[in-house]
Amino acid sequence: MSDLKAAINESVKAAMRAGEKTRLGTLRLITAAIKQKEVDDRRELTDADVLAILDKMVKQRRESESQYSQANREDLAVVERAEMAIIAEFLPQPLSxxxxxxxxxxxxxxxxxxxxxxxxxxxxxxxxxxxxxxxxxxxxxxxxxxxx
CATH class of the missing domain: 1.10.10.410 (Arc Repressor Mutant, subunit A)
Structure with missing residues (x-):
C-alpha cells in the first residue's frame, strides 16, 4: 500500500473517532475514487497515481466553486472550498x-x-x-x- 493511501486511511479512522462528519465524508470520497481507479486498472496504485487522483479532485472542486460563486450560491461554494482544503492536506507543498x-x-x-x-x-x-x-x-x- 502506498504511503499516501495509508495516510488517507488513517485520517478516515481519526475522523470517525472524532465524529467529524464533514471531514469524514470528503475522506470517503477520496477513498472511493482511489478504489474505483484500482478496480478499473486492476492494480495497486502508487503515490503518484493517488496524487493524480487528488489533483483531479481539487481541480473539479475549484471549477465547481467558481461556478457556484458566479451563480450566487455561496452556500454550495463554501462546501466546495471546505472539500478542497481537506483534499489539499494530502498534496505536497505547492510550487512558487x-x-x-x-x-x-x-x-x-x-x-x-x-x-x-x-x-x-x-x-x-x-x-x-x-x-x-x-x-x-x-x-x-x-x-x-x-x-x-
Missing part, C-alpha cells in the same frame, strides 16, 4: 511561481524545444515534477509563453 518558471526553463533546455510544436515533449517532462504541486493549466500557459 519562481520554482515553476525554473522547472519550465530546465525542461525546455533538456528537450531542446524551439517552438510551440515541441510543447508535448516539455509537458511530458514537467507533468511528473509538478503533479499535485501546481495547476497544470498555468504550467501549460507558462510553457507556451516561453516557447513563443
Amino acid at each position: 511561481d519562481k520554482e515553476i518558471d525554473t522547472l519550465v526553463q530546465e525542461a525546455i533546455t533538456t528537450t531542446g524545444a524551439q517552438s510551440v510544436k515541441d510543447m508535448g515533449k516539455v509537458m511530458g517532462i514537467l507533468k511528473p515534477q509538478v503533479q499535485g504541486r501546481a495547476d497544470m493549466s498555468q504550467v501549460s500557459a507558462r510553457v507556451k509563453a516561453q516557447l513563443n
